[in-house]
Amino acid sequence: MENFDIHILGCGSALPTTRHNPSSQVVALRGKIYMVDCGEGTQLQMRRSKLNFNRLGHIFLSHLHGDHCFGLLGLISTFGLLGRTTDLHIHAPAEYEPLLQAQLDFFCQRISFKVVFHPVDTTVYACIHEDRTARVYSLPLKHRVPCCGFLFQETPSLPHIRRDMIDFYGIPHHQINNIKNGLDWTDEEGNLIPNARLTVPAAPPRSYAYCSDTLYLPSLTGYLKDVDLLYHEATFDKTFLQRAEETGHSTAGQAALLARECNARRLCIGHFSARYNDENILLEEARQIFPDTILARENLILTISAKKI
Numbered sequence: 001m002e003n004f005d006i007h008i009l010g011c012g013s014a015l016p017t018t019r020h021n022p023s024s025q026v027v028a029l030r031g032k033i034y035m036v037d038c039g040e041g042t043q044l045q046m047r048r049s050k051l052n053f054n055r056l057g058h059i060f061l062s063h064l065h066g067d068h069c070f071g072l073l074g075l076i077s078t079f080g081l082l083g084r085t086t087d088l089h090i091h092a093p094a095e096y097e098p099l100l101q102a103q104l105d106f107f108c109q110r111i112s113f114k115v116v117f118h119p120v121d122t123t124v125y126a127c128i129h130e131d132r133t134a135r136v137y138s139l140p141l142k143h144r145v146p147c148c149g150f151l152f153q154e155t156p157s158l159p160h161i162r163r164d165m166i167d168f169y170g171i172p173h174h175q176i177n178n179i180k181n182g183l184d185w186t187d188e189e190g191n192l193i194p195n196a197r198l199t200v201p202a203a204p205p206r207s208y209a210y211c212s213d214t215l216y217l218p219s220l221t222g223y224l225k226d227v228d229l230l231y232h233e234a235t236f237d238k239t240f241l242q243r244a245e246e247t248g249h250s251t252a253g254q255a256a257l258l259a260r261e262c263n264a265r266r267l268c269i270g271h272f273s274a275r276y277n278d279e280n281i282l283l284e285e286a287r288q289i290f291p292d293t294i295l296a297r298e299n300l301i302l303t304i305s306a307k308k309i
Contacts, residue, residue, distance in 0.1 A: 230262070
């Protein structure tokens with residue numbers, strides 16, 4: 001099973017602290033890496049996490065608050081200094097396109113690669129990117145500005161060939177791709193060998209969901225059913241519920257409630273308010289509802305393991 005890792009580069013909220021960087025993550029899947037949000041300091045965190053800049057092809061921005069996007073222009077500038085030539089794709093709310101273009105025109109006139117902008121409708125659940133590795137969906141969130149989360153679903157793999165059966169029935173090598181794609185085999189005597197005897201099902205595809213920043217939204221449950229790993233903001237504890245509602249954020253307990261409702265395998269909470277010097281109060285609140293919860297922290301790597309067949 002190939003890697004499916006989430007690298008936490010920043011998990012703080014809007015007010016800078018010495019303990020946390022602003023929001024940013026990298027999703028590493030089957031040799032590709034995708035970035036989710038790009039707060040200040042993201043490129044330094046990529047260095048610390050030993051992530052290869054050249055493998056980053058797509059950046060997904062959830063919304064246009066500075067703690068989620070102020071690091072993007074610096075990252076693009078660094079790509080130019082490194083001599084990047086491959087296109088860089090930015091998926092973000094449509095309002096960002098003219099702002100980004102103005103910055104590129106002023107600061108990045110001589111970069112040797114194209115920055116391709118893809119507007120995202122933050123109000124709908126939709127597939128916004130697909131390749132041979134993953135499908136990425138937008139998740140409509142509710143914040144003070146247009147905002148969406150992202151669901152990464154691993155592209156299903158083909159079944160595994162049973163080499164012992166291939167050899168037993170003398171099936172020629174050039175037929176293996178056909179069998180992987182579901183065809184049966186007929187031997188020289190006309191006997192039909194069912195595909196299920198020749199293959200082993202691949203592990204079910206894995207999934208990861210990123211939800212920050214948002215009010216608690218039970219409507220997300222249908223989109224996130226059985227998700228392997230859910231990252232959900234937990235800006236406040238329950239004693240600040242009114243503040244959370246006023247600012248378009250969630251409490252740790254609300255994050256855990258959503259994880260339980262969608263039957264997530266694991267929950268990681270982040271986007272911590274600067275008021276907390278110790279986030280264990282948030283962790284304890286969440287674990288009372290959803291025990292398999294962990295705290296995000298900078299340079300943490302979360303591995304999504306294969307599901308059992």
